[in-house]
Amino acid sequence: MLFFNHFGRYLIMLKGMFTRPENMRMYWKELMHQCVEIGIGSLGIVIIISIFMGAVSAVQTSYQLVSPLIPSTTIAQIVRDTVILEFAPTVVCIVLAGVIGSKIASELGNMRVSEQIDALEIMGINTKSYLIMPKIIACLITIPLLVILSMVLGIWGGRLAGTATGIISPDTYDMGLLMNFVPYNVFFALIKAYTFAFIISTIPSYYGYYVKGGALEIGRSSTKSVVISCIMILFADYVLAALLLDKAG
Amino acid sequence: MIEFNHIRKSFGEKVVLDDVSHIMETGKCNLIIGQSGSGKTVMQKCLVGLFEPDEGEIIYDGVSFTDMGIEQRKELRQQIGMLFQGSALFDSMTVEQNIMFPIDMFTNKPFAEKLKRVNEVLERVNLVGINKKFPAELSGGMKKRVGIARAIVLNPKFLFCDEPNSGLDPQTSMVIDKLILDITREFNMTTVINTHDMNSVMEIGENILYLYKGKKEWTGNKKDIIFSKNERLNGFIFASEFLQDAKDMRMLEAKGKIDDNRDMDELLNGDKLV
Numbered sequence: 001m002l003f004f005n006h007f008g009r010y011l012i013m014l015k016g017m018f019t020r021p022e023n024m025r026m027y028w029k030e031l032m033h034q035c036v037e038i039g040i041g042s043l044g045i046v047i048i049i050s051i052f053m054g055a056v057s058a059v060q061t062s063y064q065l066v067s068p069l070i071p072s073t074t075i076a077q078i079v080r081d082t083v084i085l086e087f088a089p090t091v092v093c094i095v096l097a098g099v100i101g102s103k104i105a106s107e108l109g110n111m112r113v114s115e116q117i118d119a120l121e122i123m124g125i126n127t128k129s130y131l132i133m134p135k136i137i138a139c140l141i142t143i144p145l146l147v148i149l150s151m152v153l154g155i156w157g158g159r160l161a162g163t164a165t166g167i168i169s170p171d172t173y174d175m176g177l178l179m180n181f182v183p184y185n186v187f188f189a190l191i192k193a194y195t196f197a198f199i200i201s202t203i204p205s206y207y208g209y210y211v212k213g214g215a216l217e218i219g220r221s222s223t224k225s226v227v228i229s230c231i232m233i234l235f236a237d238y239v240l241a242a243l244l245l246d247k248a249g
Numbered sequence: 250m251i252e253f254n255h256i257r258k259s260f261g262e263k264v265v266l267d268d269v270s271h272i273m274e275t276g277k278c279n280l281i282i283g284q285s286g287s288g289k290t291v292m293q294k295c296l297v298g299l300f301e302p303d304e305g306e307i308i309y310d311g312v313s314f315t316d317m318g319i320e321q322r323k324e325l326r327q328q329i330g331m332l333f334q335g336s337a338l339f340d341s342m343t344v345e346q347n348i349m350f351p352i353d354m355f356t357n358k359p360f361a362e363k364l365k366r367v368n369e370v371l372e373r374v375n376l377v378g379i380n381k382k383f384p385a386e387l388s389g390g391m392k393k394r395v396g397i398a399r400a401i402v403l404n405p406k407f408l409f410c411d412e413p414n415s416g417l418d419p420q421t422s423m424v425i426d427k428l429i430l431d432i433t434r435e436f437n438m439t440t441v442i443n444t445h446d447m448n449s450v451m452e453i454g455e456n457i458l459y460l461y462k463g464k465k466e467w468t469g470n471k472k473d474i475i476f477s478k479n480e481r482l483n484g485f486i487f488a489s490e491f492l493q494d495a496k497d498m499r500m501l502e503a504k505g506k507i508d509d510n511r512d513m514d515e516l517l518n519g520d521k522l523v
Contacts (some may be wrong), residue, residue: 119337124326
């Protein structure tokens with residue numbers, strides 16, 4: 001019953017965002033601000049985890065491929081496909097759920113508790129539209145871009161680790177990357193990125209916007225929003241894989 | 250003028266406001282007073298539309314606020330300014346950006362014109378030269394004054410203040426009270442103030458509504474309070490012995506029974522007090 005209560009309020013919150021903006025210029029300014037906060041603000045962590053994910057993936061794949069019958073190019077293929085299909089969209093988005101999700105929930109929660117949201121309402125501003133919509137659009141713009149960057153860096157990280165440790169030569173690695181490449185995988189990863197971006201932005205917005213109480217409750221709702229976002233990302237990951245990869249096959 | 254009739258509001262089983270009616274007059278400081286939990290804040294939030302009353306009607310200058318659609322309410326709210334208990338300034342913005350925000354949102358004026366207006370209201374609240382400071386760098390009283398500046402920047406017809414003196418020392422409270430009173434008269438606004446500050450009541454209480462456990466208990470002005478025989482009101486306003494003595498003295502003074510040359514100690518200790 002509690003689930004339906006939350007889900008209903010979540011849908012009402014989303015519906016409430018769609019009204020005519022009071023001043024398009026101010027909404028645009030807020031959108032740009034959020035793009036910088038979310039996109040540029042998460043760039044560092046995405047770069048670091050992507051390179052290491054690719055590097056670890058290359059080293060561990062090589063460790064498990066003990067048969068001399070399997071060519072070294074397979075390492076590159078495995079790194080490429082795991083990074084594109086799973087590591088870049090899913091793992092990066094789970095990390096971003098923590099980074100961006102907690103930021104959104106605590107920002108909105110603090111605004112709610114300190115009556116800043118009420119102040120905006122009194123001015124005649126649709127706060128759902130002004131505060132939440134730019135965050136969602138900013139996530140939908142920047143997170144897929146971060147995921148694409150993560151794919152490139154992950155694959156490059158694998159090449160770097162592979163050549164540095166002598167597992168695979170750069171030429172063999174590059175050759176492996178081009179073998180049996182399925183462009184649909186990139187498309188599938190982007191679908192996942194958009195879905196996860198929506199989850200990462202809307203669930204923390206919901207928990208932050210409707211927080212009640214004080215500083216303790218802001219912390220609680222922030223943690224809860226990250227946990228629920230992560231669970232929903234994993235659930236959506238499974239559903240999308242079951243639906244889209246099955247059809248692709 | 251804001252008129253509200255038979256307002257009732259409950260949260261679950263708890264009735265917070267029960268059949269409250271009153272008229273808030275234009276050009277006056279209208280006070281809603283009462284103990285903590287008496288329903289003052291809920292009353293004010295109903296008036297500005299942050300809460301929907303379960304029953305009753307709210308009328309702004311003859312137009313029913315209760316029957317207004319979302320767009321009409323948005324238009325009306327541009328004529329409403331509000332000072333919140335914690336000031337509710339936007340943390341990430343400077344003082345200038347905070348005050349400029351409503352102008353930015355609802356007008357397309359050039360920056361120079363907006364800045365001129367910001368400086369005008371800052372001067373009006375006696376805060377010149379703090380444009381680039383952030384709210385975290387301001388004292389409680391300064392935050393309140395910036396809150397007032399933001400509330401009046403669009404020349405509103407209605408000003409709401411929720412506990413404007415909470416957390417302030419008595420001297421700063423007086424400054425804020427006087428500022429609100431002056432602004433109300435200068436711009437002929439309908440000002441509604443929630444307070445349980447005795448000084449405010451006696452300084453600026455031109456039209457007072459006393460709520461007791463969500464019900465209208467008493468109405469009047471600061472002069473009426475002195476002569477009121479309402480025990481609950483007296484218990485609330487003149488809670489301390491000192492204030493009760495002060496009330497008695499004011500009553501005697503008003504009745505012409507105090508000679509200005511008499512010793513204060515004699516008055517306070519004597520049995521001449523009523």
